[in-house]
Amino acid sequence: MIRPAAVLFDRDDTLVADVPYNGDPGLVRLMPGAREAVRLLRAHDVAVGVVSNQSGIGRGLLTEAQVARVNARIDALLGPLDVWVHCPHVPQDGCACRKPAPGLVLEAARRLGVRPERCAVVGDIGADMGAARAAGARGVLVPTARTLPDEVAAAPLVCADLLDAVLRVLGDVPVAPDGSPLPRRSS
Template sequence: MRDAVIILDRDGVINADSDQFVKTLDEWQPLPGSLDAIARLCHAGFRVAIATNQSGLARGLLKPAALDAMHRRLWHLVAERGGRIEMIVHCPHGPNDRCDCRKPRPGMLLEIARRLSVNLQGIPFVGDSLGDIQAARAVGAQPWLVLTGKGARTLEEGSDVLAGVPIKPDLAAVVDHLLHA
């Protein structure tokens, strides 16, 4: 698996999500097992990248300094476990801004491919929303749905988009499958 890449959504996959947005460092709370799962990926030779929509910036609910503090904490907590996050890309735009980076559009994933010099064909992309699944499919990545965050709601709403998508309870279960398949 040396130099394999995996892309993760952030809110709802790594940390608790909120319909009111994760706006402060205190509100950013890792989901049980998620940080250890990232470290396990790294120990197995995966390069970990994160692609996250952060429309709270465009809405004025989230300050750039708060987002930076959350990401610094994430990097630190993963490093404490012996892991490493290669990069985090975020979309600061709102849903109506018509940008190319906001998932379900593939801009962030294409940026990751460019910066890490990888082909996205077949690489795992773990998310909790239809937008995550659609972005993965747009670049030929292999989407995975977790039931944390908005994942259970995404599954309940159902969609043809979910056809053939592996579904796991959380990031740790995805990692278990990837490392033992």
Template sequence: MNPVRLVLVEQDGVLVEDVPGRVRPVPGAREALALLRSRRVRVGVLGRRPGVARGELSRADVRRVDGRIDELLGPFDVRAVCPHAPEDDCHCRAPRPGLLLWAAGRVCTPPERIAVVAATADTVEAARRAGAHGVLVPAPDARPEETAGAEHLAPDLLTAVRGLVLSGPPQQHVLADERAITAAYRPAEGAG
């Protein structure tokens, strides 16, 4: 039996692409979520909405986007959102583990049975602090030191999920499948 019972996926950059005014799943997102659900692994979404705190987004705007994501990729077992601005001192903004612990409690799953697939090292660090397993799917603008410092790395959501479903929590530095792992490494601009 796979010890991972809940996979929390960072919304922006891992689950959906950042396309202004549109919600578009990343390539492989549907397949990754179908694989998790077929194995009876619960699925949750993690999001940051600092625009709510700054008055740039209304809660209705957020609900509209969440609703569209649910239409395209849902249903989800839990949705955990930090509505605070980066300068706010909140318990839920990564690298603090509050948001992940809230999600774990919401679906009654201990942190050690949770994997977090995230685009940022801060969210992976929040997973570690919560006692969960973290896998970094680097954002296109990820700094080389962020990628190099990742304990567990995958080039995309589908690769991360395949590794979690087939092997359980990450045991090696890089999760790989039939695709070239070099896709996970994006050279810095101007690097040769």
């Protein structure tokens, strides 16, 4: 399996705990393993980004500025990510960007200068896997309490947590318990 050039995470319930329509950076809490997963990707020169549906904007519950402040808080906790792309539309808009459509993944790949098929998309619901599939990227599901059993069954790859997902997409990478890369032993 070829190592991805980029890993694109869903934001809510994947990188950070979901707070519905969150516009308050003070409510941002990283999901377990998020810091270690991002650190490991950086150690292996893999670009890291976020692709996120933010329908609260289209619903009038959030502003672009509030979403930007929440994203900036995540950057402060993880170190600046390489790309942020979000869809501000409501499902009824029928846009090409809202997951499971491929638009967010295609735009993130374009901004990073990589082919979509060299991306892995890590998310917690079927829409994340659908966007990956539609864009030609690799999907990795990290289920949460709101992930439906049918979404788990249909996912191309299911992992227990973010660090497991990153280890799987990177391949054979030795790591310490804190997620930091270990030097390979010579044979």
